[in-house]
Amino acid sequence: MVVTTHHLALFNIAHGKYPLDDARMAGFTSALDRVNALADRSAGFVWRYVNAYADGASAEPVYADPLILPNLSVWESPEAAMAYVYRGVHGGFLQARERWFREIDGPSAVAWWVPMGEQPSLAESRRRLELLAAQGPSAEAFSLREPCPVPAPESESA
Template sequence: MSGAAKLAIYNFGLFVAPYDSPEVEGFRLREPSNFLAAETAQGFIGRSGYDGEPGPESWVQQVFPRFIEGSGFDTAPSSLSLWADLESLMAFSYSGVHADALKHARRWQVERRWPALVLWWTKGRPDWADAVRRFEQLHDQGPGPTAFHFKDPYGPDGERISIDRARELAALNAERHRDFLAHVLSVKV
């Protein structure tokens, strides 16, 4: 992959109980719809899969940030994907199907002592190790051009930017995701 820079996002959390437990069932029931909504969202480019699971190929071996240490878990909920721009990712993240998951996330995940996510611009396909390095960098050093979040965004040129909140991308996604949203609103929290 080359050409114009794409926006990469990595997020990480820890469940309150094992993935197959009743405490995390609401997350598990929503996960397929969240992936489908992302893959059909305006501005979505691609996402890494997970080794040994059906779906897209994994972008190199998945690793986790140091915050997993002492949790009792070997794996944790995390994702790595590419988007066309900040506005597309924000429209997906904070409306519709994914917004419903965020609304209930406190039930399924422990309180974070780390950032929810890290963003950065790339001309290539990111890998898990680079994502984790940037995630820990954001935690340790705060936002900057190579590791930032929505509240303090940077452009591909490394300069601070503002997110164009006037773009109507959430409405485009809402039409595409009507059935996904109906499904997640009907499942157990």
Template sequence: MSEHWLALYTFAQFRTRADDPVNDEFFSSEPVIWAAMERADGFIARAGYEDEPGTDIWGEQAFPKYWTDNGDGWAPSTISLWQDLESALAAVYKGAHAEIMRLGHLFQSDIADYPPYVLWWVPKDHQPDWDEAVERLELLGDDGPTADAFTFKAAFAPNGKPVTVDTDRSRAIAEHNRLRADLPKSVQ
């Protein structure tokens, strides 16, 4: 059993201000996506937002140097903790989250000269904050994948050694999540 959790930080930017109606589908999907993620195998915890009751905030929200403020002071970003690489991969690329990713071209900026996410290991007694997450994303953007900031395609184990994500296990986890959620396969 590992003494670490996998931290996952995601970052994107809207094409327009967050309050533009073009982003309505993103915002209306958010509760469903978070509910599915929180039920997923391997999910530990996630950072909340100031206007979201019932979740811890994990520090003041910060954005990476890649962020361009489009006048609303906001960008879609998340921090979550997972038991392992396979569980996080299953939750991100299958189910409700994968569906909204497929629609991302409708509301996300095409300009992506930065990594859309970063992974890193944290001790189980450590909760990363927004500043730490931003630092890791920028490290990945500046230096490429290292044991301190990596991706699913270029992953590292908690001991710092390169590792390959077990995609068969990840698919099995995704299928279990789908069956548990009792969602139609078209949503998966």
């Protein structure tokens, strides 16, 4: 049995073509509650930042551009996160993203390990995404498709 003391944080951004209240975004915005509810019920789901789209803007501003939409969640493992992100309903929306979102220059997603029970902030998440863009994959910031190993539990002897 593998014992872990960490979960996987996953942050991604999307750059909207239009404001969230624009009728051209309705195919995306009308599905948000349903897609988020599916995440909440997914195997391996731990937590997500729930106020990311309050009143069409982030409740914790992290980008000056209001069309940059953040998404932050925590999962038990990379496999659990990938099952949700790339398969099922969310996977279908991911494939259709060009209808609502612009292409982003550089990485649009980053993953890292957090101690169990930790809820990372959007500011920390942005820092991790910028680190991945500037320095490439590391234990501090990596891609979901190529995760770094989970940190070993700290020894209780000191």
